Amino acid sequence: xxxxxxxxxxxxxxxxxxxxxxxxxxxxxxxxxxxxxxxxxxxxxxxxxxxxxxxxxxxxxxxxxxxxxxxxxxxxxxxxxxxxxxxxxxxxxxxxxxxxxxxxxxxxxxxxxxxxxxxx
Numbered sequence: 001x002x003x004x005x006x007x008x009x010x011x012x013x014x015x016x017x018x019x020x021x022x023x024x025x026x027x028x029x030x031x032x033x034x035x036x037x038x039x040x041x042x043x044x045x046x047x048x049x050x051x052x053x054x055x056x057x058x059x060x061x062x063x064x065x066x067x068x069x070x071x072x073x074x075x076x077x078x079x080x081x082x083x084x085x086x087x088x089x090x091x092x093x094x095x096x097x098x099x100x101x102x103x104x105x106x107x108x109x110x111x112x113x114x115x116x117x118x119x120x
Contacts, residue, residue: 033079038064038072040109043098046082047106051097081105 018026034040041061045052052060058069073096076082081102087093098105 033081036072036075038068039076042069042072042076042082042096043102043105043109046096046098047103049097049103051085051095053093053095057096076102 034043038061041064042057045057045060054069054073057073058064058066061069064072073082073084077084080099083097083099083102085095085097087095
């Protein structure tokens, strides 16, 4: 079994001494990590500790191509949001889950969704 989430360091901590510039830069960086047509759908399917195989994610997200799902998962993995588990089997068994840091996105995205729903 190979764990790729070992690359993820300590969880980020909010800097209470942000200036408007550093706060804006920090949020731009966060939004860049999440940009991509399918990333939010992937995240919402994995929230709550779900562990899904590639084919399960593909079935759960209609309209996504294998190539695009692979690219989005690789980006999320490289950014430390998703962990990929490879089991030494034939055919290969690969599972995806959120890292602890990725799971910590859930309350932030819930708050953002609630904010968007209050739009006048």
